Amino acid sequence: MLAQSEGNYAEALQNYYEATRVEIDPYDRSYILYNIGLIHTSNREHTKALEYYFQALERNPFLPQAFNNMAVICHYVQLSPL
Numbered sequence: 001m002l003a004q005s006e007g008n009y010a011e012a013l014q015n016y017y018e019a020t021r022v023e024i025d026p027y028d029r030s031y032i033l034y035n036i037g038l039i040h041t042s043n044r045e046h047t048k049a050l051e052y053y054f055q056a057l058e059r060n061p062f063l064p065q066a067f068n069n070m071a072v073i074c075h076y077v078q079l080s081p082l
Contacts, residue, residue, distance in 0.1 A: 009039045030060030037069065046073045 004012035016039070019032045037052035050073060053066040 004035065004039065009043060013039055026059040030056040030063055033059070034063060034066050037066065041069060041073065046077055049073060 003009075003015060013036065016032050016036045020029065020036075023029045023032060033052045033056035037049045037056060040046075040049035040052060050070060053070050056063055056066050
């Protein structure tokens with residue numbers, strides 16, 4: 001998370017992808033996937049972000065911030081071209 005907070009998204013993504021390979025707890029995995037979605041959102045990779053938010057919600061349907069971010073992306077995409 002340090003790399004993400006410092007804006008080093010490439011390193012953060014690498015760390016999160018590695019974490020998805022080893023983390024088996026669905027609840028913890030949901031937050032890893034959510035964080036990957038956040039990075040893709042920051043990079044304006046909306047389709048990828050939505051995919052990771054969906055995956056996070058499959059593992060943890062009580063993740064309101066994922067629903068919120070998905071709604072923001074859908075609203076943004078509706079108002080402006082990708």
